[in-house]
Amino acid sequence: MDAIELLTSQHRRLEGLMKDWMNGSEGRRQTLFKQVGDELTLHVTSEEQVFYPAVKEKRTEDILLESLEEHLSLKRVLADLIALDPADPTFEAKFHVLKEQAEHHHKEEEEHLFPKVKQLLEPMARNTLGEQMLALQQQLKREGDPREAVSEQTDQAAKLD
Numbered sequence: 564m565d566a567i568e569l570l571t572s573q574h575r576r577l578e579g580l581m582k583d584w585m586n587g588s589e590g591r592r593q594t595l596f597k598q599v600g601d602e603l604t605l606h607v608t609s610e611e612q613v614f615y616p617a618v619k620e621k622r623t624e625d626i627l628l629e630s631l632e633e634h635l636s637l638k639r640v641l642a643d644l645i646a647l648d649p650a651d652p653t654f655e656a657k658f659h660v661l662k663e664q665a666e667h668h669h670k671e672e673e674e675h676l677f678p679k680v681k682q683l684l685e686p687m688a689r690n691t692l693g694e695q696m697l698a699l700q701q702q703l704k705r706e707g708d709p710r711e712a713v714s715e716q717t718d719q720a721a722k723l724d
């Protein structure tokens with residue numbers, strides 16, 4: 564599957580899950596929060612380990628570095644939420660911040676990064692990257708509770724290589 568199509572469809576899916584959380588009952592929110600945490604972590608991890616290094620070039624480097632800082636910020640908010648009692652009065656406010664930051668980040672990738680990647684990589688190369696990301700996501704899912712990994716990634720942004 565084309566890497567850009569894969570990542571874009573995951574953006575829409577994450578946004579949908581976060582919207583469902585906002586509108587969900589308490590019981591439903593528990594399940595949805597785990598899903599958001601797991602899917603966001605899988606998405607960001609595959610971008611950091613597969614996609615970003617593969618599309619690193621002079622003309623993409625600045626936006627990739629900024630994206631990695633945005634990932635760091637997302638991971639910090641997510642790690643806070645994982646550690647927080649869902650009944651805490653600040654939980655909803657923090658979740659809202661996660662949602663807004665994710666939406667902003669998705670928009671930046673889609674408007675500034677992906678068009679450049681389309682010029683850089685042929686469809687075949689983009690397909691290979693998509694398959695690699697899916698394989699990594701499936702492997703991390705099999706290992707269980709992918710979201711738990713973010714708590715150890717809040718010190719600094721991932722490196723671009």
Ligand SMILES: [Fe+2]
Binds near residue numbers: 607630672
């Ligand atoms: Fe990203």
Ligand SMILES: [Fe+2]
Binds near residue numbers: 570606610669672
């Ligand atoms: Fe993304």
